[in-house]
Amino acid sequence: MKHSNQAPFWLLFGAGGMVSALIGAALVFLTGLAGPLGLFGPANPITYEHLVAFARNPLGGLFIFFVIALFLWHAAHRIYHTLHDFGIHLNAFWWLCCYGVAAAGTLVALVSLFKI
Amino acid sequence: MSSLPETRTIVVEVLRYQPDKAETPYLEKFDVPFTDDMSVLQGLQYIKDHFDGSLTFRWSCRMAICGSCGVMIDGVPSLGCKTFMRDYYPKGFRVEALAHFPIERDLVVDASDFIDKLPRIEPWIEPKLKKPLEQGEYLQTPAQLEQFESFSHCINCMLCYAACPQYGLDQKFLGPGLTALAHRYKADSRDGEHPARDELIHSTEGVWNCTAVGYCSEVCPKHVDPANAVNQNKTASALGWFARVIPGGRR
Amino acid sequence: MTVRKPYVRSMEGWWNRVPFFRRYMAREVTAFFVAVYGLVMLAGLVRLSQGQAAFEGWLAQLRGGWSIALHVVLLLVFMYHTYSWFEIMPKTMPPVVIGGRKLAPGTITGLGLAAAAAASTLVLVIAWVLAR
Numbered sequence: 050m051k052h053s054n055q056a057p058f059w060l061l062f063g064a065g066g067m068v069s070a071l072i073g074a075a076l077v078f079l080t081g082l083a084g085p086l087g088l089f090g091p092a093n094p095i096t097y098e099h100l101v102a103f104a105r106n107p108l109g110g111l112f113i114f115f116v117i118a119l120f121l122w123h124a125a126h127r128i129y130h131t132l133h134d135f136g137i138h139l140n141a142f143w144w145l146c147c148y149g150v151a152a153a154g155t156l157v158a159l160v161s162l163f164k165i
Numbered sequence: 166m167s168s169l170p171e172t173r174t175i176v177v178e179v180l181r182y183q184p185d186k187a188e189t190p191y192l193e194k195f196d197v198p199f200t201d202d203m204s205v206l207q208g209l210q211y212i213k214d215h216f217d218g219s220l221t222f223r224w225s226c227r228m229a230i231c232g233s234c235g236v237m238i239d240g241v242p243s244l245g246c247k248t249f250m251r252d253y254y255p256k257g258f259r260v261e262a263l264a265h266f267p268i269e270r271d272l273v274v275d276a277s278d279f280i281d282k283l284p285r286i287e288p289w290i291e292p293k294l295k296k297p298l299e300q301g302e303y304l305q306t307p308a309q310l311e312q313f314e315s316f317s318h319c320i321n322c323m324l325c326y327a328a329c330p331q332y333g334l335d336q337k338f339l340g341p342g343l344t345a346l347a348h349r350y351k352a353d354s355r356d357g358e359h360p361a362r363d364e365l366i367h368s369t370e371g372v373w374n375c376t377a378v379g380y381c382s383e384v385c386p387k388h389v390d391p392a393n394a395v396n397q398n399k400t401a402s403a404l405g406w407f408a409r410v411i412p413g414g415r416r
Numbered sequence: 417m418t419v420r421k422p423y424v425r426s427m428e429g430w431w432n433r434v435p436f437f438r439r440y441m442a443r444e445v446t447a448f449f450v451a452v453y454g455l456v457m458l459a460g461l462v463r464l465s466q467g468q469a470a471f472e473g474w475l476a477q478l479r480g481g482w483s484i485a486l487h488v489v490l491l492l493v494f495m496y497h498t499y500s501w502f503e504i505m506p507k508t509m510p511p512v513v514i515g516g517r518k519l520a521p522g523t524i525t526g527l528g529l530a531a532a533a534a535a536s537t538l539v540l541v542i543a544w545v546l547a548r
Binding site: 054055056060130 | 334365368406
């Protein structure tokens with residue numbers, strides 16, 4: 050009998066799921082609708098200046114990193130298992146497609162934040 | 166003068182499977198007269214008594230405690246004795262053998278996977294504290310009882326297995342009902358160490374096959390809530406995984 | 417003695433058989449949209465790290481019709497994710513006893529949804545305050 054190693058991925062799935070459940074919709078609204086459409090009027094948080102200042106702030110940078118990383122790890126775990134639900138036979142290829150993208154995304158996010 | 170219960174007729178469609186007569190299952194319709202107090206089980210008994218004596222199905226107590234009469238009614242895992250034909254009038258309904266198990270004959274499934282798995286969870290108490298009879302009973306507070314009581318109500322009807330798509334997709338999964346039973350013991354303050362049971366729960370055959378569909382708890386006739394039992398153990402398993410992996414951690 | 421020939425039925429399309437399973441699949445499929453938004457945010461972050469010109473280009477794309485339409489869809493899906501997440505959450509928890517009584521699943525869901533409403537408001541208020 051093999052001991053399952055799903056635990057760490059499931060915890061990331063849970064953390065990402067919780068964060069996205071609490072503030073995901075608000076972030077979509079902020080970054081994809083209110084910001085671009087100028088619904089905030091003159092005090093628009095979605096501008097180069099404001100976002101660079103936010104990303105350079107240690108707390109702001111951590112927030113951006115964790116939101117992006119956790120959303121990707123949450124999605125990877127759920128998508129991987131949903132493929133199985135749809136009858137797709139899971140193997141290393143599909144594992145990499147899912148978790149590999151999350152890992153790559155996490156790395157890119159880290160590198161980008163350091164560049165700012 | 167009392168009035169007799171009104172007799173109406175309903176169409177009952179049954180998935181038949183008679184391996185000695187045909188290669189594959191086929192649907193057969195019966196016009197069953199019924200009164201409002203008649204269960205689906207009684208409908209099946211009527212069919213067997215009046216239309217086709219070869220109709221094969223399991224039943225016993227006819228009061229939702231023995232767990233024998235589980236079937237799919239319009240695709241929903243149900244106890245035949247606890248479902249009433251009046252609720253499907255006038256449309257009628259379809260009865261099939263419990264999903265996710267091989268069909269033996271008509272509505273009888275091969276339940277051997279469930280039966281074989283049962284002893285593997287070690288469904289008994291190893292007293293945490295061994296004491297002789299003279300010292301009296303093992304005491305338990307109402308709060309301690311609350312932790313596991315609902316999980317002890319399982320009647321082994323296997324509706325949850327018919328509801329669980331993960332079990333349907335992969336029978337290596339221990340499944341909802343047996344995980345609930347394992348949890349009944351795990352959460353019982355009187356129970357001690359069961360390394361074999363824990364290994365099974367935390368293995369690739371155990372709780373990690375569950376994706377929290379929750380249909381098992383929805384269909385359970387005894388409100389055992391197996392989904393809760395399985396998912397509570399995911400947290401325990403996750404913490405245990407870290408304890409194993411971190412050097413010096415508890416194995 | 418009859419020969420046994422147990423018949424195994426197909427699992428094809430199982431998720432479409434009852435409304436309960438369709439709702440489960442809808443919940444699971446939200447993950448594809450969470451991934452899309454995660455990648456959209458990542459793209460924005462990369463553009464941000466590439467300097468003002470690059471980021472202004474990104475903002476112009478965000479103002480486009482396709483992006484607005486996408487984000488409306490994402491918003492609706494994320495709201496369904498929030499609802500379905502807290503709907504299943506009670507199932508994953510051990511009994512929570514408060515004042516001698518077990519907390520009902522509906523209460524836990526309600527508290528979760530209230531927390532989401534509060535957290536979302538906080539995010540928007542903080543964003544607006546920081547921009548002033």
